[in-house]
Amino acid sequence: MSHMKGPQPPPLISFSWFLLSLLPAFNVVLLVVFSGLFFAFPCRWLVQNGEWAVPAITGPLFVLTFFSLISLNFSDPGTLHQGSLKEDPMLVHVVWVNHRAFCLRWCPSCCFHRPPRTHHCPWCNICVEDFDHHCKWVNNCIGHRNFRCFMLLIVSLFLYSSALLVISLVFLTRTSHLPFNLDKAMALVVAVPAAGFLLPLLLLLVSQVLSVSTAERSCKGQCRDLQGYNPFDQGCTRNWYLALCVPLGSPYMSDAVWLQRPVGPKGPPVPAPSPPAVPLHSLSPTLSGEGGALQELPTGSA
Secondary structure, three states: OOOOOOOOOOOOOOOOHHHHHHHHHHHHHHHHHHHHHHHHHHHHHHHHHOOHHHHHHHHHHHHHHHHHHHHHHOOOOOEEEEOOOOOOOOOOOEEOOOOOEEEEEEEOOEEEEEOOEEEOOOOOOOOEEEEEEEEEOOOEEEEOOOHHHHHHHHHHHHHHHHHHHHHHHHHHHHHHOOOOHHHHHHHHHHHHHHHHHHHHHHHHHHHHHHHHHOOOOOHHHHHHOOOOOOOOOOOHHHHOOOHHHHOOOOOHHHHHHHHHEOOOOOOOOOOOOOOOOOOHHHHHHHHOHHHHHHHHOOOOOO
16 A cells, blocks of 8 residues: 555645734835834934935835845745656665755645655645745745845845935934934934844855855755755855856756666666756756756766
8 A cells, every 4th residue: 555645735725824814914004104114203404404325325225125025925936846656666766966966855735745955835735946034024935036035135234224314314413413302213213223233134144145156045954965065166256256146047856856766675776868969967057056057967877
């Protein structure tokens, strides 16, 4: 009797899911409220006194931050759809990445063998390609298809918070000779949380810059097979190019299928058939992220 587990149905909407969805909504409201206080009070006073550069700088930063936050909330992180009931969990698949063989792990929830760096998110109940982490601030996974939007949000939010803090301090300095009023109170209300967000945002930005530069991921489970050698690392410049500039293209699983080699549960690997009329090395320019690191499958044994 087969012990293969069928695809799990999507989880029903629960009260806990509703609570998790409140945090992204609260973040959007918080951004709009503090921005409104800034533009209505200290920014208005500075504009009335000839400082037109203030809205010219903070306005585009607010639009960029708001747009990236909303986009990240509803973006597709790189979901790999559920497999077929015909898939055999005992069958072993091997994929080569930069001359390094990876044994693909079976996902009992989605019923397919996960490609390298694909992880099943317990919060979303999906397998995400090139999984980095699940961000509770936006209630969404960060993966292959929305990592660029995530980086854009971090950079724009850091610059916007820095601008709010600096301009609020400039306003308080220029009005130090005036009595305390509502404009000063609102400037303090904006400056305090902006200063509080700067250090966490800076640490997050530095960690993501290091992660992209070394082609690593925040998810600790993605590094358990590397053993000190990262085959996805192609140098700092090439890593940034693959992460931010290469077209996303089609899902990684469909392009990597020819690089898989089924073997028995305990037997030696059996070479997979070559794709008709298409050399494997010709596929690499069309892949992005970790797919760009895939090399030609050796014709000999593993």
